[in-house]
Amino acid sequence: MAEFPKTNRNRIKRAPKRGLYDRESIYQILDEALICHVGFVEAEQPYVIPINFARVEDTILMHGANSSRLIKHIQAGYPVCVEVTLVDGLVLARSVFNHSVNYRSVVLYGVGRAVEGNQEKLAALEAITEHFLPGRWLEARLPNRKELNATSVVSIKIDQASAKVRSGPPVDDEADQGLPIWAGVIPLQEKPLPPERDKLMTMDVAVPEYITKYTRKHK
Amino acid sequence: MAEFPKTNRNRIKRAPKRGLYDRESIYQILDEALICHVGFVEAEQPYVIPINFARVEDTILMHGANSSRLIKHIQAGYPVCVEVTLVDGLVLARSVFNHSVNYRSVVLYGVGRAVEGNQEKLAALEAITEHFLPGRWLEARLPNRKELNATSVVSIKIDQASAKVRSGPPVDDEADQGLPIWAGVIPLQEKPLPPERDKLMTMDVAVPEYITKYTRKHK
Numbered sequence: 001m002a003e004f005p006k007t008n009r010n011r012i013k014r015a016p017k018r019g020l021y022d023r024e025s026i027y028q029i030l031d032e033a034l035i036c037h038v039g040f041v042e043a044e045q046p047y048v049i050p051i052n053f054a055r056v057e058d059t060i061l062m063h064g065a066n067s068s069r070l071i072k073h074i075q076a077g078y079p080v081c082v083e084v085t086l087v088d089g090l091v092l093a094r095s096v097f098n099h100s101v102n103y104r105s106v107v108l109y110g111v112g113r114a115v116e117g118n119q120e121k122l123a124a125l126e127a128i129t130e131h132f133l134p135g136r137w138l139e140a141r142l143p144n145r146k147e148l149n150a151t152s153v154v155s156i157k158i159d160q161a162s163a164k165v166r167s168g169p170p171v172d173d174e175a176d177q178g179l180p181i182w183a184g185v186i187p188l189q190e191k192p193l194p195p196e197r198d199k200l201m202t203m204d205v206a207v208p209e210y211i212t213k214y215t216r217k218h219k
Numbered sequence: 220m221a222e223f224p225k226t227n228r229n230r231i232k233r234a235p236k237r238g239l240y241d242r243e244s245i246y247q248i249l250d251e252a253l254i255c256h257v258g259f260v261e262a263e264q265p266y267v268i269p270i271n272f273a274r275v276e277d278t279i280l281m282h283g284a285n286s287s288r289l290i291k292h293i294q295a296g297y298p299v300c301v302e303v304t305l306v307d308g309l310v311l312a313r314s315v316f317n318h319s320v321n322y323r324s325v326v327l328y329g330v331g332r333a334v335e336g337n338q339e340k341l342a343a344l345e346a347i348t349e350h351f352l353p354g355r356w357l358e359a360r361l362p363n364r365k366e367l368n369a370t371s372v373v374s375i376k377i378d379q380a381s382a383k384v385r386s387g388p389p390v391d392d393e394a395d396q397g398l399p400i401w402a403g404v405i406p407l408q409e410k411p412l413p414p415e416r417d418k419l420m421t422m423d424v425a426v427p428e429y430i431t432k433y434t435r436k437h438k
Contacts, residue, residue, distance in 0.1 A: 009264065013286075013288060014283070014284060014286070014287055014288075034306055034320075034407075035304060035306060035320070035322075037256040037258075037267050037269075037302055037304070038267075039256075039258040039265035039266060039267035039300075040265050041260050041263060041264075041265045044260060044298070045228065045260075045298055045300070045328070046258035046259050046260045046265055046266075046298060046299060046300045047258060047265075047300050047326070048256050048257075048258035048267055048300045048301075048302035048326065049302070049326070050256075050302060050304040050322070050324050052320060064233070065233060067232075067233070068233055069232060069233075079263070079264055079265060080265060081258075081264070081265045081266050081267045082267075083256055083267035083268070083269060085254060085256070085269040087253055087254060087409075090351065090352055090411075092352065092355065092359075092430075093359070094359065094360050095359060095360040095362070095366070096344060096348055096355075096356070096359045096360065096361055096362050096366075097362050097366040097369075097370070099348065099351065099355075099359070101253075101254070101271060103254075103269070105269050107266075107267065107268070109264070125315060129315055129318065132309065132318065133309055133311070133405075136311065136315075136318075137315070139400055139401070140311075140312070140313065140314060140315045140318070140400060141313050141314040141315065141395055141398055141400060142315055143314070143315050143316050147314070147315075147316040150316075151316070169415070169417045169418065169419070170417055172419075176360055177419055177421065178421055178422070179360055180422045180424055181358055181359060181360060181424065182358070182416070182420075182424045182425070182426055182427055182430065183416075183417040183419070183420055184414055184415050184416040184417040184420070185414065185415045185417075186352075186411050186412075186414045186415075186430060186433060187411065187412040187413075187414075187415065188253075188409055188410070188411055188412070188435065189409070189410055189412055190306070190407055190408070190409045190410075191407070191408055191409075191410050192405050192406065192407055193405075193406040193407070193408055194406075195403055195404065195405050195406075196388070196403050196404045196405075196406065197401070197402075197403040198388045198389055198402040198403040198404075199388065200388070200391075200396055200402075201401075201402055201403070202396065202397055203397065203398075203399045205399050205400065205401045206401070207401055208401055211311075211401065211405060214405060216407065
């Protein structure tokens with residue numbers, strides 16, 4: 001099914017024309033985001049924790065230490081909300097009221113489970129590492145049994161999801177169009193700076209191409 | 220008081236040496252973040268919504284349409300969690316296990332209230348606009364009575380907060396140091412691209428200095 005069904009939980013209520021429910025748009029935003037923000041509830045108190053992740057088909061994968069409260073909570077099967085936001089620019093209208101942000105965000109809902117078994121855990125860690133930096137899994141030293149045992153992996157099946165996207169120039173009231181105020185967009189882009197080699201490196205290893213060519217830009 | 224008290228709710232449990240509780244560190248991270256992620260609970264379901272904001276002393280200010288579910292929820296005085304994260308770099312260890320992210324994050328807890336009265340609302344909107352883009356409030360057309368009536372503003376007093384910061388090179392196991400694997404950090408920085416003038420601008424207004432000199436860099 002290409003679209004997530006719209007329910008009271010995932011329907012975009014404010015500015016509904018900015019809402020998207022198709023998997024392609026939602027997955028593209030998730031795949032571009034480096035970290036997500038996980039909302040969960042304990043004793044009626046909301047918590048939000050940032051964490052890196054990967055999406056594989058219709059699941060979100062995360063990992064952490066066995067003792068991580070967030071990971072234990074997700075393993076236990078409580079409902080979670082996962083949100084990512086990519087900020088694309090500041091939208092400067094003539095009026096303060098019409099200022100906005102160009103952004104692409106996703107909010108999804110689901111229930112997690114523990115990923116068990118070394119093979120399934122390794123596959124999840126590969127997805128998370130490749131989402132973090134494509135190409136890295138093939139170069140780095142892979143997890144050994146001790147590290148694998150110290151790591152908990154969880155999988156959250158995406159139950160419902162929606163995206164919200166704003167792009168383009170400011171939209172001002174017609175009466176404000178002629179005001180002598182600079183209006184437009186300041187685009188924002190997350191950019192990698194030159195890689196900083198670890199001073200403890202003893203061998204003369206060239207910077208791999210997946211690092212020199214790395215970009216946070218939307219593909 | 221310079222430090223937020225540590226309680227079971229805000230204490231950093233994983234990697235406690237990365238935890239900070241002093242107001243200066245926490246406020247600096249909040250002030251640099253463009254948007255925050257607000258966690259709240261409705262009918263036991265967690266929600267996370269991204270929104271822009273401002274910090275003034277020990278309060279977080281947000282605004283939205285009168286009909287916004289998030290704003291109405293905050294006005295009603297339910298507990299909320301506000302999280303911001305600044306990503307500073309990808310930390311590439313030799314082992315997959317020791318990969319990390321350089322980041323600065325804040326998680327805070329509080330209870331909101333409606334900001335009433337045109338003067339207090341205007342002051343909050345000024346803070347939010349100046350947090351969004353310093354200098355903008357003095358140039359843009361300020362809110363009129365109709366716009367002010369259509370806007371709800373909420374204030375969340377920071378009850379508890381903590382920051383978590385990771386910086387510096389990867390930390391690998393000693394046994395991995397000699398491996399022929401490139402290790403180090405790819406720094407990431409959100410950068411403004413050249414401003415895009417709104418095509419509907421009829422007057423020849425120069426790009427203001429607060430836009431040409433705008434940077435997302437940490438001051």
